Structures are given as C-alpha cells and as structure tokens.
Amino acid sequence: MRNLLLSTATILLIALLGVVASAAAQNRRPASVNSKSAAQTKVPDLSGDWGNPVGLGGGGFIISDPRDQKTGTPQDDTPYQPWALTKLNSERPENGPHGTFENTTDPRLKYCDPVGVPRIYLVPTQFRFVQSPDIVYILYQYGPTWRPVAMNKPHRKDPDPTWWGESVGYYEGDTLVIDTIGFNDKTWLDHVGRPHSDEMHLIERFRRVNHDTLQLDLIFDDPKAYTRPWTGRKIFALQHGGFEDPYACSMSEYEHFKQSVVDPVTAAPK
C-alpha cells in the first residue's frame, strides 16, 4: 500500500510538473538564443532511474577519489586558490583521508542543508529526468527535491544566488548539456568539503552511453575558488526499483541518531 501511495504521488508530481511546464511555455516569451542553444528536434532518451553502479556504493567520486591521501594537500590535483585549500582543510567531513565522526562541519549533516550540485550525485540515491520541450526536470530521490532546467533559453542577467543555481540547457547530439550559474557559496562540491564560490559556473553533460549506462561529465569554472577550470566524471547505472522511496533529511532524526549511535561510537574507550 505504501509503495502504491508513493507511486501515485510520483505520478501526480510528474503530472503537476507537466502542467507547470505547459504554463511556463505559455507565459514565457521566447528569448533570443545563441547558436548552441538552437532547439534540437531529436531529443535523446534519458528515461529511467539512475544511480550508482553496483559495487560503487556512495563512491565513484566525480572528483579525484577523496580517499586519496593527497586530498587537501598541495599535491592534490585540484587547482585550489589558497583560501579554498585553507577552507577545505578547516572542514571536518565524515569522509576522506581525515574523515571523522565527531563535530562535523558538513552542512548536510549539521543542518540538513540542501546538498546542491554536483554533490547530490555523490549521495547514493537515484534521480530521474522528466523531459518536456521547454523544461527538463531532474527529480532527485534525495530530499526529495527537483531542479528545473529551462531549455534553449539564455540565463537571466546576474541571477540572485540560490542553493541550486539557475540552470539552462540544450541538446547537443545525444547529450543533454546543463549550464548553471547563480549558486550561493554554502554547499560542498563533494563529501570531503571542497568549496566553491558564488561565481561558480558549472557545466553538466549527460550522455546515455548505452541503454543501462549514463555518463556525466562536468566542467567547474570558478576563478574565485580555483585557478583554472577543471573537470570531473561520474558513471551511473540504470536502476530497477527504489526510486519511489524518498530520502528525507530530518534534523530531529539526525539528532536522535547522533545521540543514540554517533556519540557512543566516538566516545573514548572505557
């Protein structure tokens, strides 16, 4: 019965998004588009629920493997600006070579803050695309939350900062390209705490390599936090079940978990 209710809720949500998309199409004046964003008639099929390939768990990190002992050191390949490296090393993540259970500074764990992009792809939950002509919605099991990607539209001029930024997109052959700006600087890029600024310009390129495999390529362009643009990649596998069970972040549940598990596990040995 629970699954039936959740499935029904998911269908209703998708139907609602369709109505929103239709309304948006009617209300929004077509903006001038550049040559890249000219509407492509053939739309690649990205349908399905996508998540971690079996065996990768919450790993398969977009950026260099945070288990790498070099993470957060000058030998780290990530082109940090000095302040960004200092900030990374001041964090107390649960993950990475110096992961700790105690007194985390992870905004996701400490406050249930939105995880943002691209970190949401590192949380081992699923996501689904809902492709409509003028907006592509990405529904995330984690949250649960969703992002709208306005298709074949330019960005607004200087959008105000938000947790998820402002995303526009277009199809380039078999690839969905998502261009996002207007982030705030409160999220971590990954589980070890790599920072970003409110000037981050993120490009996501989703391509269905085969029926069961989705590839995400990323370009991080954030001159305030990194000395040059840099890239990352993650592979997702088609999932078979589970999307209808949302993961809700709850501070009260986390506090209960902290008191009943984290605190005794991190206490000094008796």
Place this chain on the structure above:
Amino acid sequence: MKFAGALALMVLFSSAALAHHGTAGYDMNTMSSFPKATIIEIEWANPHCQVHFDVTNDKGEVQHWNVEAPPPSMLAPRQWTRKSLQAGDVVTIYFHAAKNGSPFGIIQKVVFPDGKVLNAYPDRPEDPKSGSTDSKY
C-alpha cells in the same frame, strides 16, 4: 572482554581495506557476528536505520547491542521492510564493531534460521580482504 565467547565467529582480517568515510568509528577490517542475536526492535528512520538486539554469553549475562544500517530508501529495494525483523526473532547478525569497544556497530547482513539472508550492503565485500567500497549508506 565479557562477550569474547559470543564473538567466537569474529574473524580478523589483516587487510588494508580503507576505514574512513562515514565508517570512521568502526573496524571495517573485521567482520564480527553473533550467531544467536535476539531482536529487540528495528528503528526505521533516517539518516540510518538501527537494529537493536540482545546477546547472551556463556554466563547468562545479557548485553544490548545497536547496529546501524542504511536508510529506509536504500533498504527497501534490498528487500528489507520495517517488519523484516520482529521482536523476539533469533538470527545471526554480521557487522563491523565500533573501534572503541562499545556495543555498537554497522551491519552487514542478517541470516535467519531457515537460511534466508537479508544483506544491508550488497555492494560491500563481505570479505574485507577483497577491498571495501565503503558506502556509508
């Protein structure tokens, strides 16, 4: 340790499997087990479910244990439900114990008397020697 007997099935591996991630508090190099764990309850909640159970040693002393598990959104597609474990069920529980010696851990799987297995982390090698992907969830 009072419950050394109950930990007879504990197998110590000397691998260099990574103990970090959200599992920093647990000995991910060692798979522990209790062959006769009596279920008290399962807390079906985020960020992690919790399985509470009692074990009894040779002297008849009862110790309460609590092992964390993935959240409901990840257990459900792995054939778990909040009723998978009922109070009073006697099962074998495999887990990684807390490093500090407290009666806590992170679960790997449950084996029922009829041989049925509920694996909480099928993507995590049951033999730590083969390497760990360390999925916290």
